[in-house]
Amino acid sequence: MSDAPSAAEEIMDGVYSALRAHGYADLTMQDIADECSKSKSLLHYHYDTKEDLLVAFLDYVVTDSEERIAARADDPPVERLVQFVGWFVFAPDEADREAFHIALLELRTQGPFNERIREQLARSDRLLRGTVADILGDGIDAGVFRDVDAEETAALLVATLDGARTRQITLAGAGRDDDAAGYTREVAEATLRRIVGPLLADGVELPPLDESIDALRGDADPDESVDDDGAAGRSTDPGE
């Protein structure tokens, strides 16, 4: 709880920056060391292998997501659901965030071949689906959602938002495709109208998507957002 980031946090920021700059496939321990101004031998002191470090990074990203979700647990269920949808929306100028998610998508393709990576992906999947199911359960109890199948709805919503993100980041390149740049927003809006809307009890309305987009991104623990150049941004994503 000190103001200065710990060595582990600085290293995680370095992984985040290195993934954005170099992608996953060609990433070296030296790239990461350069990004966090540590020596390669110090990295190896903490993490035996690059795999160890990347697994620790995934663990860090998922834990951060858990904390962001927990921090919003007392918001009204309808708002939490729109916040969750908005979390996946990319603004048009978020090239850095897209680059990070491309690297993360490369890392995800290692899931079938690497049990430790797959365990983190499965943990993230349980977190994301469990969050939606919890929100729906709370909302059903509160009378703001109809009595829907929360597990099915959660699987549907998480797949939809993940798919929109994957399509946006893979289709958008240097010669940027306008359609692709708006993929996550278009699908988020359709999700609210077509999947979430019919769940609402009579008289309940959704808050505007724009007001909710930054909710899970903007309110990091202040200790985590000291770094202006993207260290806070590192952990603003549903990271699987």
Added chain:
Amino acid sequence: MSDAPSAAEEIMDGVYSALRAHGYADLTMQDIADECSKSKSLLHYHYDTKEDLLVAFLDYVVTDSEERIAARADDPPVERLVQFVGWFVFAPDEADREAFHIALLELRTQGPFNERIREQLARSDRLLRGTVADILGDGIDAGVFRDVDAEETAALLVATLDGARTRQITLAGAGRDDDAAGYTREVAEATLRRIVGPLLADGVELPPLDESIDALRGDADPDESVDDDGAAGRSTDPGE
């Protein structure tokens, strides 16, 4: 239209097999040559670089999808829509198909950095979204679908099915996660109930998903399915 596959078709089969066996990142021209029993120099005679060959392969996969979709264009719109959803469902024993899609996902992560790959991905995206929009338009004209926003629904459906596939193939590994193995089926069923169901005009019913799952996979041009060992399987997928 001869019975014997052309050299180009044999090479494309080789790329398909090599991607399944080796993945994308470490794939070599020699791996592909080995899989199609051609010499590496013959491959280089047809394709200057590995990139040229992979772009040609993506072109081949998207063209095959176009042909499969066109072959079903006279089916009733409601059946075509369920066929489209079923196309993305993995049966529990389709490890080869999952391996192919993992390699394809790796290839998709190159989209932002490679304009020729990105062009093929964008072409596939237009095909998939355009297909759903066409089906909905035909069904609205025929009075079997309500008057919905076809473009919005298409973006939503394609994102949802792509996301389910990505989650299934990245979460399922050697130590297979039962939840993950059923991801595409669970989401396909939810899609039909929650997104497609509300589009139906009064009295219109959906055919069972199981009857439609093989529609876009099983009826390849007979000339294309001579090869029992997976050459037909190569082209059974919505390939982006």
